Amino acid sequence: MDWTYIQGILMLAGINLISVLGLSLLTGFTGLFSFGHAGFMAIGAYIGALMTVSPSTTPAGLGLPFFVGIIAGGAAAGIVSYFIGRITLSLKGDYFCIATLGFGEATRLLLNNVQIFGGSRGWPGVPYKSTLPVIVLVDVVAVLFLANLIKSRHGRNMIAVREEELAAQVSGIDVFKYKMTALIISAVYAGVAGVFFGHYMTFIQPKMFSMTKSTELTIIVIFGGLGSISGSVLGAVLLTALPEILRAFEIWRLVFYGAAVILIMISRPKGLMGGMELTPSGIRKAQLERKARLEARAEARRLNGLEDGSADEGRGA
């Protein structure tokens, strides 16, 4: 294993992480499930490429600097997500899921028919701009933004929406607005990830952004544990590296992958981190929570008969 190879895996993991972080906000913290985020990645990748590709390779290319591509790709995904949100966010749980699936597939099929981008044959000649340091930098910024957001009233309102939508509403939380905010932020993250992906592969093709890709992102979020940023980071790194490590088995690796997904669902549905954070304050919180639970249990036992025993029940799924 040489450095170039490892670097490649790290870059892919870093790129995946950007969109996984966004999806983590939407799915892990706000409780909305999307099977269409590859669509936002595709929008980011194509719009980003449109900005940076030199006009001499593709007539449509603008030959602008990379950072313009990043901003444009993220913004385009964000704008599209606003309209998708307007249409779908008032739908109930599973229908939102289905709608995002439809959006993702429709985006891919539309791109198949856009001939200036090469249609289904793909678009070569995207400049190689994604470097490991830049990706790591964006990852760090993305994590910080997200962590700040979660530990604020805005983040707490999103979590409240996930926990109990009706109670959130009567607590004065504009549920639609917060769902929309989470969706737009997650789409921008996915769009930016798409730009980096395109400028890493130097070749983009609609089928790279299929439903399988969307599913993969959601699986990473769940694998890491819903409602945990550190879980998403671990999940993105492990699950991007895993298929690569299994590459020795070549054709069997995706079989293992599928089997692993089922295994996680049936055996450890809370994911790696189960809503905990691997930070000093996160660990302290988990400890306090555990202590409080033990105390409550001890007290309930002491008052046995006087108090009802619901404190004895574990934290239900």
Add this chain to the structure above:
Amino acid sequence: MAAILEISNLTKRFGGLAAVNDVSFSVPEGAIVGLIGPNGAGKTTIFNLITGVYSVTSGDVKFQGQSIVGLPPFKIADRGITRTFQNIRLFKNLTVFENVLTACHMSAQYNLAETILRLPRFRKEEKLLYEKAENLLSIMGLTERRDLVANNLPYGMQRRLEIVRALALDPKLLLLDEPAAGMNPDETEHLMNLIGQIRKDFKLSVLVIEHHMDLIMGVCEHIVVLNFGLKLAEGRPEDVANNPKVVEAYLGATEEA
């Protein structure tokens, strides 16, 4: 005393069925009003209509003199009406403290950009929110349980936490939907005192749905009785208790209860 909440000719139909039919009553400022009636009388439906969870078929709901019909629930909460639920709806996987802290959100103004960049206003207001939540927990005697996940709280405490969460919004009118359901007589009495205390300390008006007659008779100044979506009677507790129509409706109901 001026009325803080005025309900006039309120009607809600589900298909052909009128769950609430032409009901009018009002809650005077600072009062504790009880809403009673047999199961299916339309009590919770009225709460859902006041808080905007259901759309009003016809009639009007005025809060502090202004109609709130057609407003979404979060705007109604913003105006100063909050509620609890019959089947407790806490943020189950959050701790007691987080439940209250979340509901304190309206006391802060900082925006998204200030949040992700942790600008001074964010930090200042966030500190105030933490203080406010801690303060509420200590007033309501939940400080010891602050780090417990809401789901692991004993039942009676869950009900109390729901009230604290509602108070965190600084409401002017608090709607309590069967706050004593599932409580033993001791807890019920404790709750009764608590409701009176809250009204005094937080200077608010209360509308409470309850089946425990002790609680209703002990704490309410005014009672509205519903039956099959219609208003059956209203008045002072002792008058309502002696009203033959009310007695009849309740005798019919006690058998099925």
Add this chain to the structure above:
Amino acid sequence: MTQFFQQVINGLSIGSVYALMAVGYSLVYSIMNFSNFAHGGVIMLGAYFGFFSLTLLHLPFLAAFLLASIGTTILAIVVERIAYKPLRERKAPFLYFIISAMGASILLENIVIATIGPTFRTYPEVFARTPISIGPLAIGRLDLLMFVISAVCLTALILFIEKTKMGKAIQAAAYNIKACALMGINTDKVILIVFGLGGFLAGVAGVFFGMKYTVYPQIGNITTKSFIAAVFGGLGSLPGAVLGSVILGILETFVAGYLSSQYRDLIAFVILIGVLIIRPSGIMGKNTEDKA
């Protein structure tokens, strides 16, 4: 005008195959309230079972059909036992079912790639290519058979659900599965039958799909369209699934015939988004109101 009717006939035939697949999605949804994305994988394997029955075992056509369907029936039940039953027992939220289904779908697709290989395979010619002429209209022999057998299967399914005791239990479970369990209905058995029925029809559909087009591991992705047809008709409603499928089949043929075959796959997703905007519960779906 001739072309118009020709398109309708072609649309009906492909629509009827979609219907075979869509009822599988809808049946499961009606009982378990989640979209079983592993169904696509089961259909794909049905196409392979049929293909190998014909080419390796040299079975006669009808025997191949039967073998494929029995294979997918067992497969669908195995998927349920492994990927969903543990979740059911834990009363997991619907999302876990969907993810588990996605995992099963990835698993099935890649087992096929790893063992059989990713290449496209073409069914041997069972029927003559010469169409049957009715006046100016030409109907492909395969298309006709597809339509007839699909119609027979769907009628049998509806009769089973309407007339038999087990069918009544399925209807009851679709209405309220918890109450069913309390009434002493063996819901585990109901779920087993539902997956078995869906699996059987998936086998029939898979063979037809393979014969009409080709067989390859990613067929499952195309069957997503039949899922959309089920959403279009109203998830959980069998007549809705059939109607949605037929409409989708006809629309698709029209788009391919009058516009461009490039847009054929796109139309399904456009319909999906349209339906979700206008009437999320679909043509015949039940409308549910949230109770506070």
